[in-house]
Amino acid sequence: MRAARRPIASECGLDAAMEVIGGKWKSSILWALNERRCRFGELRRMLPGVTEKVLASHLREMEADGIVCREVFDEVPPHVEYSLTPLGVALNEALAALGAWGRDHLLGGRDGH
Amino acid sequence: MRAARRPIASECGLDAAMEVIGGKWKSSILWALNERRCRFGELRRMLPGVTEKVLASHLREMEADGIVCREVFDEVPPHVEYSLTPLGVALNEALAALGAWGRDHLLGGRDGH
DNA sequence: CCGCATCCCATATGATACTG
DNA sequence: CAGTATCATATGGGATGCGG
Numbered sequence: 001m002r003a004a005r006r007p008i009a010s011e012c013g014l015d016a017a018m019e020v021i022g023g024k025w026k027s028s029i030l031w032a033l034n035e036r037r038c039r040f041g042e043l044r045r046m047l048p049g050v051t052e053k054v055l056a057s058h059l060r061e062m063e064a065d066g067i068v069c070r071e072v073f074d075e076v077p078p079h080v081e082y083s084l085t086p087l088g089v090a091l092n093e094a095l096a097a098l099g100a101w102g103r104d105h106l107l108g109g110r111d112g113h
Numbered sequence: 114m115r116a117a118r119r120p121i122a123s124e125c126g127l128d129a130a131m132e133v134i135g136g137k138w139k140s141s142i143l144w145a146l147n148e149r150r151c152r153f154g155e156l157r158r159m160l161p162g163v164t165e166k167v168l169a170s171h172l173r174e175m176e177a178d179g180i181v182c183r184e185v186f187d188e189v190p191p192h193v194e195y196s197l198t199p200l201g202v203a204l205n206e207a208l209a210a211l212g213a214w215g216r217d218h219l220l221g222g223r224d225g226h
Numbered sequence: 227c228c229g230c231a232t233c234c235c236a237t238a239t240g241a242t243a244c245t246g
Numbered sequence: 247c248a249g250t251a252t253c254a255t256a257t258g259g260g261a262t263g264c265g266g
Contacts, residue, residue, distance in 0.1 A: 008219050010215075010225075011225040012212070012216075012225050013213065013215035013216025013220055014211060014212035014226065015215070016215040016220055017215030018140055018211075020219065021131075023238085024238080024239070027127050027128060031125070031127065040248050040249075049240095051239080051241070052248080052249065053241090053250080054238085056249060076247095077247045078246085078249085079248090080247080080248065090214060091214055091218075094210040094211045095211065096210075097206075097207040097208075097210040098127060098210070098211060099125070099130065100126065100207070102125075102128070102131075102133070103126025103129075104126070105203065106121050106126065106130065107123075107129055112124040112125050113126055137258080153229075164260055165229065166230080166261090167259060169230075170258090170259090185228095189227095191229090191266080192227075193227085193228065
């Protein structure tokens with residue numbers, strides 16, 4: 001069984017996963033949220049180049065996919081925090097192998113994650 | 114050091130890997146070639162829905178990325194075979210974790226890889 | 227058989243401005 | 247602070263037809 005989420009078309013687990021992380025900034029968002037929960041503005045500053053529209057759009061999709069949790073604090077000024085769900089944490093662990101491959105074979109010892 | 118390939122913009126290993134597998138059919142091509150080398154027409158039949166243009170385009174990119182090997186047999190009629198390089202095999206192994214995540218958490222016990 | 231060339235469109239992303 | 251609205255653009259991908 002799976003968490004509530006938008007429909008997945010693929011029959012292959014890998015394709016299904018690619019649907020979920022298919023978005024220019026999604027893997028970066030996962031990485032940013034992996035260590036600690038963040039507010040919207042923090043995320044924006046951690047991802048140089050992302051626009052508010054795209055960031056909000058990606059976060060909504062990731063929430064629908066059940067990998068990100070959005071918590072609203074009813075205060076003035078507004079306060080929203082994003083964090084990974086257990087599903088998101090598991091996804092990050094699965095992505096670690098891919099990140100290691102890229103670092104070792106593509107960046108070739110350059111700095112970076 | 115890394116194999117000859119097109120320039121990678123990312124500084125992060127994960128983003129770099131996402132560049133390489135960023136293409137609608139690339140993970141499927143990897144999967145198809147994982148077991149055995151294939152001819153162009155075979156690949157096309159194994160990936161229902163892909164067009165010749167896109168398949169050829171993806172294969173050229175993957176060749177430039179050093180994950181796919183293209184061998185031309187100078188015969189009539191033409192004969193070309195595609196196979197994974199050691200780099201491609203390693204990539205597939207890294208993708209296995211992602212595929213398992215998708216199968217377990219997205220497909221939820223449905224059939225599929 | 228393999229694949230390129232051309233045209234076209236849907237979608238993802240970006241820039242900018244505005245709001246509760 | 248945390249978005250939404252609107253407009254503009256780039257890119258990927260699909261349809262079709264031709265060529266070595």
